[in-house]
Amino acid sequence: MATVLQRRADVEREGVPTLPQPYLLFLGDTVEAGYAKTAFGLADWAGDRCVGELAMAGCTVTTGLPPMSPAAAAEAGARALVIGVANQGGVIGDAWIAVLVEAMEAGLDIVSGLHAKLNGVPALVEAAERTGRRLIDIRTPPPAIPVGTGRKRSGKRLLTVGTDCALGKKYTALALHRAFVARGIDADFRATGQTGIMIAGGGMPMDAVVSDFEAGAAEILSPDAPVDHWDLIEGQGSIFNPAYAAVSLGLLHGSQPDVFVVCHDPTRTVILGLESFALPTVEEVIDLTIRLGSRTNPAIRCGGVSLNTSSLDVDSAEALMAAERQRLGLPVADPIRGGASFDALVGNILA
């Protein structure tokens, strides 16, 4: 035990690694906007920390940031080139390598959330050693993550949970963070996935952590904080998802949230990619999240529902949110639409 606790203390002192910012966004030779979601997410949520974008010949996608060479970006203060696009298979394109080497020679580190590791490409490793730059694979968790302890930490925490994957948990946590900061509340967005980590400039890739350390990883992601401080933690998966529930439960236990917000897409009826599994109802998610989450925070409560109404027109969206509000007795809002309903959600979280 002494060894584990000592190791834990060392990790907590070091904290979760942080990324070098500002960024130069690399778009490669991408021709489909769908492959550039990371770049768009960064431009939207960390635009103040992106000096420009770098596209190769043939690229037809743009974030609207000024085009910039690696040297010009370094001159403008950039500390890293971020790979803002994915291609099929998540590999590092051969055509990209010369550009990435040029960026290192200009003084930039390289940050990637691709499945393929920068550190697995010999030409990049050689250039990094030669130039003294870093290759940062954000899907690689930090070493020496401790096992969880369940110890109650100071400060307040919110976790976004979901009826499934990919329906707005990251966006909701970011929108709440922005709203909290706008109200003058001391708050941090705590990222748990690739794009979130790039936006936040740090975080924990929860799905890449060895399962024995899953709760411990969530614990070091949101350490002790001042009593009025809020951590707004990006959720992952769903406790009802038969593939990923282990990730979701470790994150729930380790986050020990005071408040959670359920994210839901009303047009989805089955689990994404596992069509024989019905989507749980919002009520089922609320009930099971309270039951499981109360193990590490007996005071856990649902703050409301974040509804992804992107497929509905404004009248249909408002009508659906009103009906859900009535049915559940909770604030229901779409953070993308914002407005009074979103203010009510924020108000109930802070109540």
Added chain:
Amino acid sequence: MATVLQRRADVEREGVPTLPQPYLLFLGDTVEAGYAKTAFGLADWAGDRCVGELAMAGCTVTTGLPPMSPAAAAEAGARALVIGVANQGGVIGDAWIAVLVEAMEAGLDIVSGLHAKLNGVPALVEAAERTGRRLIDIRTPPPAIPVGTGRKRSGKRLLTVGTDCALGKKYTALALHRAFVARGIDADFRATGQTGIMIAGGGMPMDAVVSDFEAGAAEILSPDAPVDHWDLIEGQGSIFNPAYAAVSLGLLHGSQPDVFVVCHDPTRTVILGLESFALPTVEEVIDLTIRLGSRTNPAIRCGGVSLNTSSLDVDSAEALMAAERQRLGLPVADPIRGGASFDALVGNILA
């Protein structure tokens, strides 16, 4: 999706890796029986696949198997030397290396469940390359574990679950396997931890699997089988353990058990190592296991309770089991004591 499914098909064809047996049990220079739990477990449960034991000068522990040199063990049919002891810190003792090299020179592979990796010791790696032998670290999961699908598999499955860690889940699954085989039932013990994997000659180190693949790892551990075949799956941790619940839930979802048995130690009142957390009751474990397990097997049921009564005399143990049987309305037995109550537990599982 095509890529994931193809990769899944490849993994399923390969299956879970198997270990070379029979074994020579290595006891090192151990002077405390507590450090030789793996060797004792192997002698008890896989004695027919252990040709002998090998102790170094100063060792005071014995499993009762015949002492044997590596060369004699190889002559007797052994295919691997198994490190059956741990020392403080789980490291590979310098004094052991010459013996392990000698074993490889005699034609034996080396199998280890220590935290320190055989493949991290240059002298062993060099000897393995020279002799063509394998260094098998069973805490290292196989490559290319697929994500879970939740697909219903053929055959029957039992999972041992617990109110906590380290109170008899492995022992219960092994005892049930032995009882099933004695009744002529086609059954496999499916191991999920180090000692269990060595006993079974294969398995999946569930606590070392990356959390995104936790349910998928459990799925490939108990593949499709004939309809009357039983997999008896060793549980890990507890869904109530704030450090390890992610492991337990991924294993529960991926195992999709038809029947589970709750393992409990009546003298334990708090979670091992996390004393501020009360142990859940057996009823709480039954209720939450059914709720969570029904996601991948709606027919899941509790087969009974395995009570670890090792701290009680025979009369107290019988009285406690009778009281628990009455209270829960389920078979309650201690597999170590066996007898009619254990037969009743087996009967109810098969009912």
